[in-house]
Amino acid sequence: MNRAARAVFPHPLLTILLAITWCLVANSIALGSIVMGVILGILIPLTTRAYWPDAPRGLRLFKLARYVVLVIWDILAANVAVAWLVVTRSNTAMHPKWVVIPLELRRPEAITMLAGTITLTPGTVSADLSDEGHCLLVHALDAESAEEVRDEIKDRYERRLKEIFE
Amino acid sequence: MTPETVTLILDIAITISLVVGAVFTLVGSFGLLKLDDAMKRLHAPTKASTLGVGALLLASILGAFARDEPSLQEALIMAFLFVTAPISAQFICKVNLHRRSCMTPPEPSSDSTWATLDTADAGDAPAQHLTPEKG
Amino acid sequence: MSFVDYAIYGAFGAVSLAQLLAMVRLILGPHTADRILALDTMTVNAIGLIVMLGISQGTQIYFEAALIVAMLGFVSTVAYCRFVLRGDIIE
Incomplete structure (x- = not known):
């Protein structure tokens, strides 16, 4: 333009x-x-x-639309799973875990979208960012291993956001 | 399709979204009461209640179409809730970390500490004298 | 009375019960964050109640009320959290 x-x-x-x-x-x-x-x-x-001086340019709109559809589907599907978990599983049988996600994204807008996605997809809540903005702290409600959650988030959401913003 | 069939389909759709919304809202508040750790409690209401109220708003949109006065205004509230829910959740997380009312998080892998626990600029943070809460 | 009316009454009962459960958590605490979270949940549930009142009466006039409650709920949650985090709301 x-x-x-x-x-x-x-x-x-x-x-x-x-x-x-x-x-x-x-x-x-x-x-x-x-x-x-x-x-x-x-x-x-x-x-x-x-x-807002440094707004992102050259967004890939088609990929953004596909990402939004994917996230909406994940919210619907996974919410049922977590509702079932909350109602049926006893407190002692849950394994809450902190997960540290090293970020490859650098744009603040992209990190905001990733944190929002993590919070809305059930089972995980994004809690904090490290002081230089290179790591994201995520709390998982019931996870076998922290590495599994980390790899799934990096592969499913961060990779797509990287394609949209960079 | 006859108008009666359309009305019946809309009524069934309204009923389904009302039931789904009510169940998810109830599960969200039930989880808030049942879970025993401050961080665990955050999971139920932020997501289940948001989705539940989203379904109730969908029922309201369908109800407006069933009355032949179509309007999509409720979609605005839905979008607002879905955008603001993660922000409130993260603020409450930061309160938990700040008041030490949860498990201590692990160190970040590349930077020195987490932003909430960073006390380097403690000069302008008057909340420092607060003692950690006991749960 | 059609089955939609029964669904509305059932949903009123369920969301009111949810509101009560959130209020119990608001009273019990024990942490500050739990009380803030309970208040936030009560605001979201209140939006659901207002919207269902609109469905049962068949009007659109409660839309503005629901929108304003949604905005006030978000801003008040952020204000509480900032007050606990920084000891001040607007620095």
């Missing part, structure tokens, strides 16, 4: 998202609310541009 367009639309995806959000809040797809949504979608990224 050339520089003039970049000056008007610092975050083109955010513009579209804000327009859709406005149409949902107004609960109409009349021309008036679409125009209002687009105006807000241009003004808000312009006024907040200074707070």
Whole structure:
């Protein structure tokens, strides 16, 4: 995208998202609310541009959509498993574990998405980041070995996020 | 399809999502009460309750379609809940780590310590005098 | 009374029971984080109750209430946690 367009639309995806959000809040797809949504979608990224200077560019949108579908499926499938575990398994029979995940991702946006994915997929909650941002601390509710959880997260989510953002 | 069939299918879909939502919400709160460790307790409500309320909102969307006044407004609440649930969960994790009310985590493999336990900038963190809680 | 009404009454009962269980955890504690988590869960359950009230009365007017409760619940959880972590909410 050339520089003039970049000056008007610092975050083109955010513009579209804000327009859709406005149409949902107004609960109409009349021309008036679409125009209002687009105006807000241009003004808000312009006024907040200074707070998000280094936004990621060149996202692979198709892979992002596939990743979102995969995560939604994982949330639904694994939530049933954890609900069953919570109801049937006694407290002493569970093996909670801390898992340390060395990160290959460097972009803050990508790490945020990985941490959110880990928390929403049941059985694991992301707890903390190391002080330089190279490791993620994850708590697993019931795991046989920490290495298994680490390898699954790295292979299933981090690899895909790396393809989307880098 | 006749309008009666469509209404019946919508009613069945509303009933299913209501039941699923109610069960998951109940399991989330039950887990909050049943589990015996502060970190374990975090798992049940953050996920099961979020999914449960998501199913209830889906029932509300379907109900609006069944009344012939279609609206997708509830999708906004759903998206908001799914975006904010991990953030609240991580903040509560950090409180647990800070108050030492859970198992001590292992050292990170490449950096010196975890961000919450980093006391290098202790000058502006007035919570330092707090003693570790006993559970 | 159709089967949808029975489902709504059953769901009201289940979510109210969930609200009570979360309140027991809020009273028991024992840690600060447990109380914050219980309050967060109660907010999420309250959104479910408001939404079901909207379904049972067949109106759309409770949407704004549910949205505002969702936003306030998130902001208050973050504010409690920041207060415990840093001793201050806005530095």
